[in-house]
Amino acid sequence: MKLVDWRSFRIATLFQRSRMNAEVEEELRAHIQHRADDLERSGLERAEAERRARIEFGGQEKFKEECRDALGGTFLETLIQDARFSLRVLRKSPGFAIVAILTLALAIGANAVVFGVLNALILHPQYVPRAESLYGIEHGSDKDAMESYPDYLDLRDHNHSFQGLAAYSIAQAGLDTGENPSRIWVEQASGNYFDVLGIQPYLGRFFHGADEHGPNSAPYVVLTYAYWHTRFQDDRGAVGRVVQLNKHPFTIIGVTPPEFHGTLLFFNPDFFVPIMNQEQVDGQNLLNARGRRWIFMVMGHLKPEVTPAQAIADLNSIGSYLEKTYPQDDGQMTFTLARPSLYGDYLGRPVRAFMTGLMLLAGLILLAACANLGSLFAARAADRSREVALRLALGASRRRLLRQLFTEAVMISLMGGTFGLWGSVVLLRGLSVWQPLPQFPINVPVNPDANVYGLALVLALASGFLFGAVPVRQILRTNPYEVIKSGSTGRAGRRMTVRDLLLGAQIAICAVLVTSSIVAVRGLARSLHSNLGFEPQNAMLVDTDLSMAGYRGDGVPAMQRRMIDAMETIPGVKSVGLVGQYPPTAMMWITPIVFTDETTDLRPSNAAASPVMYSISPEYFHAAGTALLAGRDLTWHDDKNGPRVAVINQEFARRIFGSVANALGRYFKRRDGTRIQVVGIVQDGKYTPNLAEDPQPAMFLPILQSPSSETWMVLRSNRDSQQLAAAIKSKLRDLDAGLPFFTQKWSKQMDTALFAPRMATVALGVLGVMGAMLSITGIFGMAAYAVSKRLRELGIRMALGAQRTEVLQAALGRPLKLLAWGSAAGLLLGLLASRVLAFMVYQATPRDPLVLAGVVLAMLLLGLIATWIPAQRALSIDPVNLLREE
Amino acid sequence: MAGQAQLLPGTLDLLILRAVSLGPRHGYGILLRIGQISGNALLIEQGALYPGLFRLVRQGLLKASWGTSENNRRAKFYELTAAGRRRLREETASWNRLAAAIASALSQQPEEI
Numbered sequence: 001m002k003l004v005d006w007r008s009f010r011i012a013t014l015f016q017r018s019r020m021n022a023e024v025e026e027e028l029r030a031h032i033q034h035r036a037d038d039l040e041r042s043g044l045e046r047a048e049a050e051r052r053a054r055i056e057f058g059g060q061e062k063f064k065e066e067c068r069d070a071l072g073g074t075f076l077e078t079l080i081q082d083a084r085f086s087l088r089v090l091r092k093s094p095g096f097a098i099v100a101i102l103t104l105a106l107a108i109g110a111n112a113v114v115f116g117v118l119n120a121l122i123l124h125p126q127y128v129p130r131a132e133s134l135y136g137i138e139h140g141s142d143k144d145a146m147e148s149y150p151d152y153l154d155l156r157d158h159n160h161s162f163q164g165l166a167a168y169s170i171a172q173a174g175l176d177t178g179e180n181p182s183r184i185w186v187e188q189a190s191g192n193y194f195d196v197l198g199i200q201p202y203l204g205r206f207f208h209g210a211d212e213h214g215p216n217s218a219p220y221v222v223l224t225y226a227y228w229h230t231r232f233q234d235d236r237g238a239v240g241r242v243v244q245l246n247k248h249p250f251t252i253i254g255v256t257p258p259e260f261h262g263t264l265l266f267f268n269p270d271f272f273v274p275i276m277n278q279e280q281v282d283g284q285n286l287l288n289a290r291g292r293r294w295i296f297m298v299m300g301h302l303k304p305e306v307t308p309a310q311a312i313a314d315l316n317s318i319g320s321y322l323e324k325t326y327p328q329d330d331g332q333m334t335f336t337l338a339r340p341s342l343y344g345d346y347l348g349r350p351v352r353a354f355m356t357g358l359m360l361l362a363g364l365i366l367l368a369a370c371a372n373l374g375s376l377f378a379a380r381a382a383d384r385s386r387e388v389a390l391r392l393a394l395g396a397s398r399r400r401l402l403r404q405l406f407t408e409a410v411m412i413s414l415m416g417g418t419f420g421l422w423g424s425v426v427l428l429r430g431l432s433v434w435q436p437l438p439q440f441p442i443n444v445p446v447n448p449d450a451n452v453y454g455l456a457l458v459l460a461l462a463s464g465f466l467f468g469a470v471p472v473r474q475i476l477r478t479n480p481y482e483v484i485k486s487g488s489t490g491r492a493g494r495r496m497t498v499r500d501l502l503l504g505a506q507i508a509i510c511a512v513l514v515t516s517s518i519v520a521v522r523g524l525a526r527s528l529h530s531n532l533g534f535e536p537q538n539a540m541l542v543d544t545d546l547s548m549a550g551y552r553g554d555g556v557p558a559m560q561r562r563m564i565d566a567m568e569t570i571p572g573v574k575s576v577g578l579v580g581q582y583p584p585t586a587m588m589w590i591t592p593i594v595f596t597d598e599t600t601d602l603r604p605s606n607a608a609a610s611p612v613m614y615s616i617s618p619e620y621f622h623a624a625g626t627a628l629l630a631g632r633d634l635t636w637h638d639d640k641n642g643p644r645v646a647v648i649n650q651e652f653a654r655r656i657f658g659s660v661a662n663a664l665g666r667y668f669k670r671r672d673g674t675r676i677q678v679v680g681i682v683q684d685g686k687y688t689p690n691l692a693e694d695p696q697p698a699m700f701l702p703i704l705q706s707p708s709s710e711t712w713m714v715l716r717s718n719r720d721s722q723q724l725a726a727a728i729k730s731k732l733r734d735l736d737a738g739l740p741f742f743t744q745k746w747s748k749q750m751d752t753a754l755f756a757p758r759m760a761t762v763a764l765g766v767l768g769v770m771g772a773m774l775s776i777t778g779i780f781g782m783a784a785y786a787v788s789k790r791l792r793e794l795g796i797r798m799a800l801g802a803q804r805t806e807v808l809q810a811a812l813g814r815p816l817k818l819l820a821w822g823s824a825a826g827l828l829l830g831l832l833a834s835r836v837l838a839f840m841v842y843q844a845t846p847r848d849p850l851v852l853a854g855v856v857l858a859m860l861l862l863g864l865i866a867t868w869i870p871a872q873r874a875l876s877i878d879p880v881n882l883l884r885e886e
Numbered sequence: 887m888a889g890q891a892q893l894l895p896g897t898l899d900l901l902i903l904r905a906v907s908l909g910p911r912h913g914y915g916i917l918l919r920i921g922q923i924s925g926n927a928l929l930i931e932q933g934a935l936y937p938g939l940f941r942l943v944r945q946g947l948l949k950a951s952w953g954t955s956e957n958n959r960r961a962k963f964y965e966l967t968a969a970g971r972r973r974l975r976e977e978t979a980s981w982n983r984l985a986a987a988i989a990s991a992l993s994q995q996p997e998e999i
Contacts, residue, residue, distance in 0.1 A: 023962075027913060028936065030961040034914035035932070037957045056932055063933035067940045 024067045032057055082407035089408065096380065097412065099777060100373055104416025104463065105423065106770055107369035112424035112448070112456045114362040114763075117431070118355045120265075120446035121342065127259040129198040134263075135308065136299040137165075137315060138344045140334035145344050146293035149275070149286060151322060151330065152190075155298060158318050161311035162300035166196035168262070169296045170269065173281050174548025174740045176244035177231075183548065183740045184227075184270040185441050186245075187262050188278055191218070196300050197263070203228075204239035204254030207274050215285055218274035219250045225258040227270040245273070247550035247738075248280040263299065265341040268441040283547030283709045291329035291604075291671065299340045308337050331604030354760065361516065361767050364509045368771065370463045371506040372778045374470035375499040377409065379785045381471035389480035401475055409468025410461060417460025421453065428452070437752050440587065470498065500814070503782050504822045510775035511826020511859055512833065517761075517768025518854045519830075524761040527754070533649070533685010534584055535625025536746040540715040540724055541583065542567075542732070544741035547709040556709050559736070563713065564617060566731045572719035577620030580708025581613070583746075584624075584687045585753040594699070595669040596656055602671060609655050611648070611697035612687040615706040621647075621682060623714040631664050631680030638702035645702065647680035652697035676701075689753040714746070721745050772862055775822075779866035783815040787870045791877060799879035811874040812867050823859040830855070898930070898938045900981060903966065903974040906948060912961035913939060939964060947973050 032053045039049035054060075090097040128134055137155065138145045147155070147167065156165040167190040175184045190196075191209040199206070202225055211218040221243065223232070232238040242249050250273065261268045275295075279285035286292045302311055312335055319333030338344030342351055381388070391401060428448045435443050546556050560578055567576040582588045593607035614620075618635050621628055631647070638645050646668075653663035660681060667675045676699075684695050717724055725743045732741055751758075787794070794807055802810075905911060905919040917935055920928065942948040947970035955961040966974065 024936070024940075026960070027962050028933070030912070030955075030959055031914045031917075031932070031936075033959055034912070034955065034957060034961070037959075058931050058933040060933065063936055066934075066937035 021064075024064055028057070028060060028063065078403070079407065082404045083411060085404060086408040086411050090412070093380075096376065099781075100376060100412045101416045101419065103369045103372060103774065103777065104413055104460070105419035106773070107366040107420070108413075108417045108456055108459050108463070109420030109423045109427075110365050110767065110770060111359075111362045111459055112421055112452055113427050114355070114358050115455050116424060116428045116448050116452045117444070117446050118359055119449065119451050120444070122348075122352055122355060123451070124449075128263060130301060133301045133304070134197070134299060134340060135302060135311070135337040136263075136297045136340035136344050138336050138338045138346075139332075140316075140336045141332045144346065145297040145338075147295040147298050148290050148293045148329070149278075149295060150288060150290040151293075151333075152295055152298050154322060155315065155318055156190075158321075159311075159314055161302060161306045161314045163303055164192055164196040165298055165300040166190050166193040167275065167295045167298045168193060168272075169275065169278075169294055170267070171281050172545060172548075173273075174246050174545070175270075176247070176738070177241075181548075181738055181740045183545075183742065185268075186281060187269040187272045188275040188281060189272045190275050193272070194222075198301075199256065199260050201254040202257040203236060204252075206254050211274060212276045214276065215287055216248075216277050216280055218276045219245075219248065219280070220253045220274060221245070221250045222254045222256060222272040223252060224256050224261050224269060224271055226261065226268060228255045231270075246280055246283070246548045248277075250277075263297075263340040264343060266442050266444050268443065270441065283545070283552075290326055297340055297343065312336060327603045327605075329604070331607075358763055358767070361513060361764070364512065365767060365770055365774070366459060366463060368506045368509040368513075368774045368778075370467045371502040371509075372774055372781070373409075373412075373463075374467035375502045375506075375778065376781050377467055378471045378474060378499050378502075379781065381405070381474050385474075385478060388475060388478050389482075392478060393480040398476060402472060405471065405475065406465065406468045410464035413460045413464030413467075417456050420460075421456040424448070424452070424456070436755055440752070470502070473498075499782065500818060503778055503815070504818050504825070506778050507775050507819055507822025507859075508826040508829060510771035510778075510862075511823045511855065512830045513768045513771030514858050515827060515830030515851070515855050516833065517764045517771075518851050518858065519848075520761045520764035520768075522848060522851055522854075524754075524757050527691040527757050530691060531683075531685065532585070533626055533683050533687075534746075536750050538716060538718055539623070539625070539746040540717065540721060540728070540743060541746050541749055542713040542715065542728055542741055542743050543711070544732075544739055545710050546739070549736055549739040551709060557704055557707055560617070560703065560711055562735060563711070563732070564619075566735055567713060567715055567728065570715075570717075570724070570727045570731060572724070573715050573717045575619050575623040575716045576617075577623030577714040578617035578703060579620055579624075579712045579714065580615035580703055580706070581710050581712075583614075583712050583714065583749075584612075584685060585689050585691070585750060586712075587689060587752055589688055593671055594656070595671075597667040597669060597675065599669060602669065602673060608668070609652065609697050611652050611699045613706075614698065614700045615703045615708045616700050617703050620700070620714065623716045625716070626685065627683045629681045629683060630660070631678070633680060634700070634702045636704070639704035642705070644674055644676045644705055645679045646676045647682055647700040648678050649682050649698045650684045651695040652699055653678075653681055655697050686753070689756075691753055691757065772858065775819075775859075776862050776866045779815050779819060779863060780869070782818070783812055783867045783870035784873070786814060787811050787874045794874055795877050795879040798877055804875060807874055807877075808871055812871055815867060816863060819859065819863040823856070826859075827852070827855055897981075898934070899942060900974070900977045901928070901930075902935070902938055902942060903947065903970055903977070906964050906966050907971065907974055910963045910965040912953075912955055912963050914961075915955075916964065942970070946970075 032050065035053035035056065036046070036049040039052055040046055044052065057063075136145055137147070149167075152165070152167045156167075159165065169188045171186050171188055172183055173186045175182050189207075191207055191212040194201075194206040195208060201222075204222075206222055207218055207220045211220065223238070228234065228238060239252055239254060241252050243252060244250075256272070262272075273281060276287075278287060282294075286294055302308065306314075315335040316333075319335055322330045323333045336345075339348060342348035388401060392398065425448050428446050432443065432445050432447050435441075546559055551559050564576050564578055567573060581590055590613050591610040592613050593604055593610045595602055595606060596608045599606055599608070616634065618633060620626075621633055628647075629650070634645065634647060648663065650660050653660045656668055657663040657666055657678075663678050663681060665678065667677050669675055682700070685698070686693065687696050687698055715724065715728070728743055732739060790811065794811060797810065798807060901920050901924070902916060905916045905923065908919065908923075911919055913935060916939075917930065917932060920930060939948065939950075943950055943964075947967060948964045949967050950962050950964050952960060953963045
């Protein structure tokens with residue numbers, strides 16, 4: 001059956017119209033002229049003949065109109081007609097229209113949002129010319145891209161596959177432009193960075209490879225556009241100014257274009273400095289330390305004729321050379337290539353997995369919505385069978401009827417799509433400017449683009465046709481005489497099965513969604529209550545880096561002592577601890593390798609473990625709320641002159657010494673051969689932001705033996721956090737007014753760690769709620785329809801003495817049975833999908849009795865809510881009234 | 887115009903088809919031809935011819951092309967398509983049956999019933 005007459009469907013139809021009018025006019029004129037010719041021949045004057053001919057012809061305008069009608073409507077006109085009719089029909093049943101449009105708006109909106117994020121994070125090419133050939137280099141063994149500077153130089157100079165290799169690292173630094181010292185985020189970039197990426201400056205110039213003349217030789221700053229805009233108010237005079245970076249003079253030489261903020265999609269540094277000046281930024285010179293991997297990523301464009309596989313082989317041959325030449329520093333050196341925008345596979349893989357899973361679920365939502373609307377449409381078509389029959393009897397073709405029906409469906413879906421898209425655009429715009437972690441310049445640029453609009457349109461049209469197609473068979477089968485004779489109630493039997501199937505499928509899908517959201521919520525609850533190994537409540541963190549204020553060497557520990565002493569004088573502070581580097585669950589952590597005491601060949605491949613390392617002050621465990629299980633705490637006497645000691649956690653003890661009881665008093669070795677004695681053992685905890693991690697070994701070294709200018713203080717206090725922050729600020733200002741620092745509650749800082757699971761839970765939760773809503777409307781629609789169709793039958797049953805339970809069973813047995821089967825199928829599918837879920841959430845296993853019970857309970861509740869009103873209606877039937885009315 | 891009969895609804899199309907079946911004609915020519923073959927016994931409003939023509943073209947029974955008339959004027963000429971020829975045959979047969987039946991019904995005398 002052809003619904004669209006393609007011959008008459010042309011874009012130019014409207015223009016054709018005027019040509020056709022002209023033709024009609026010419027034809028009628030020719031007729032009158034011919035008639036006038038005849039009259040003239042019979043002896044009339046020409047003028048008189050034409051007048052007579054016109055009179056004989058009759059009302060020209062009227063006939064022209066009739067001609068146009070006879071020509072028939074074109075595709076577009078029929079469409080407009082159908083649309084008008086559909087609007088009238090929909091306005092007559094606003095409840096149906098609103099439910100349908102809202103359902104679709106939600107479903108299409110959810111898809112647009114998820115796709116928008118997917119589009120921005122994974123599909124969207126980043127702002128780098130020729131992004132398709134840009135690859136980052138990752139270690140094949142641990143999916144980590146960190147590299148040491150000497151290794152980077154070897155990779156850069158000896159490969160034959162890349163047009164050039166650039167490197168960057170991320171650091172924080174203190175900036176002093178003359179007013180208010182502030183902490184800023186810096187990308188330390190190799191000299192060739194901008195040239196390799198092919199970026200041109202917006203203002204001024206960039207630094208180049210030729211600017212590198214050894215350590216600290218290139219004190220230049222390139223501002224990102226955003227930072228130039230906010231901090232320097234678009235002042236073109238900023239270029240050429242000298243600023244103090246960690247108390248070292250740097251010259252601002254240029255500004256990047258607005259679109260470019262480095263190659264990490266979600267990270268917005270404030271500016272770029274040459275990696276040559278690493279010592280001034282980081283406080284130590286690691287340019288010659290082959291064993292220290294601190295470069296964040298090495299990347300470059302592949303040469304046009306080189307395939308990724310060839311490049312990997314090329315890199316691996318350099319790698320094996322490095323392994324052999326520097327066994328002390330380089331362990332296994334194999335490489336793979338990955339996209340730099342999500343930091344290769346490290347973030348890319350989980351993000352891709354999560355987004356793919358989410359997209360899948362969103363697609364399921366849309367399918368469920370279509371199934372829902374399909375059965376609504378089928379029910380409506382059954383209700384309208386009288387109207388359909390009448391129209392058929394009056395001579396409408398079935399094709400025309402179907403066209404009108406599809407127009408109605410597509411109109412609903414387009415309206416739903418429009419609302420959904422509108423909502424998703426608002427949401428995506430909001431997401432784009434949202435900075436989830438105030439301390440970090442992180443945001444997710446997910447502005448909707450043409451792809452998103454296109455997808456929403458396609459989805460709207462497709463779903464319109466999908467659910468519009470459900471009642472087609474019904475219409476085609478309508479026999480007008482039968483329907484008008486007997487009414488539409490008689491033949492409910494077989495026709496219901498399509499709807500039953502749809503509803504069952506929809507309930508199954510919704511059960512999958514509900515399962516996954518309950519799994520996610522449970523996972524989040526678990527990660528919140530997992531054993532952290534410290535107590536984030538009532539603890540305040542003060543975070544600074546002393547090198548930013550110019551402290552070097554012995555000045556650092558001395559200042560740290562003074563800071564601790566100052567903090568301890570604040571009233572209400574119970575204990576103060578200090579940890580160099582980042583505290584547990586912060587964004588960064590350090591994992592140096594250690595060896596057993598017996599190992600003599602200290603090459604990386606012989607390492608016994610790579611524990612997370614912390615340099616701490618004596619009171620730290622107390623302040624952090626970490627329980628000391630055995631041995632002693634560290635003291636201020638564990639200094640440079642004392643024997644090297646450490647406190648380790650249980651996992652460390654188990655891995656290196658076999659058991660906790662065994663570990664106390666034993667020794668282990670660090671990379672440089674230092675022997676360290678274990679003097680204490682603390683409880684296990686969480687150390688990285690990934691709260692789902694397996695227990696990790698950790699070691700705590702005395703800050704005096706393992707100094708660090710990076711400084712975090714932990715203050716345990718019951719005082720109000722704002723008062724406390726003010727007190728901390730004034731104390732630190734007294735000590736050194738030029739020290740930039742940041743205070744926040746530890747629980748707040750935990751947001752970083754909880755960000756990913758929270759987002760996952762919110763996303764899955766929203767989808768779950770939508771699934772639940774859809775199944776409620778679906779079951780409700782079906783139950784209400786079933787009751788209304790069978791009112792008369794139920795009335796008769798009641799009149800004959802049926803019990804309430806029997807009536808209920810008759811009225812609602814079917815939807816409830818569907819609910820049970822659908823939920824069971826959904827639960828089963830949910831169990832099968834647990835692998836997908838495991839990617840997304842912490843300890844995701846739907847095989848958890850609580851989850852199973854939760855799903856069953858939720859589906860039962862949904863069924864109860866959805867059938868409540870229809871059940872009430874069935875019970876309140878008054879057989880006498882009903883039978884009299886009918 | 888006394889002595890002329892009103893057209894029955896639906897019969898104009900049949901007359902047009904018949905007129906055109908005798909050779910391609912333009913609108914005015916069709917009108918004249920209908921007058922001629924019906925012995926000027928039928929009253930057709932001149933303008934009413936055209937909606938009928940357009941309808942038949944749209945149904946694919948006639949096809950139209952522009953040409954020059956015997957009066958040397960530009961005019962649209964109509965001719966039958968294969969479908970039109972078929973339709974004319976069917977309609978003619980069915981009309982004849984109807985007419986015969988009606989005529990027979992009307993010509994019966996009371997005693998014969």
